[in-house]
Amino acid sequence: MTRTVPARYGGRVQDFERVLGALADVERSEARDYSSFSVRGKRFGYYWPRTRTVGLKQTISEQLALVSERPDVFEIQFTTGGFGWVVVYLDGIEADELAELIYEAWRLSAPEELVAEVPFTRIARV
Numbered sequence: 001m002t003r004t005v006p007a008r009y010g011g012r013v014q015d016f017e018r019v020l021g022a023l024a025d026v027e028r029s030e031a032r033d034y035s036s037f038s039v040r041g042k043r044f045g046y047y048w049p050r051t052r053t054v055g056l057k058q059t060i061s062e063q064l065a066l067v068s069e070r071p072d073v074f075e076i077q078f079t080t081g082g083f084g085w086v087v088v089y090l091d092g093i094e095a096d097e098l099a100e101l102i103y104e105a106w107r108l109s110a111p112e113e114l115v116a117e118v119p120f121t122r123i124a125r126v
Contacts, residue, residue, distance in 0.1 A: 044105040055086070059083065
């Protein structure tokens, strides 16, 4: 499912890939300039190697809080279907916070029974 990103992309990209690999049923699709990630057909994330950024599904309130607290690390990507997508600059975020945001994006898209199988505590130990 998940493939390793070349080392030239650095540690945070490796952290991103590591967390994706620990989540269940993640599907990766490749486009010319980005990769997208879904769980059971529902999109929850994007990765743009050129800009070293990821886009992650969040609640609208979380999107607004992240952007207002650290606009140098987060920016609004778009809102749709009651969710606020946030762009994350990988060079500005710590691995543990990135893991939490990825898990939350996945959790917002995954069916409840799948979320019950993969608690965040399992991801945090990876």
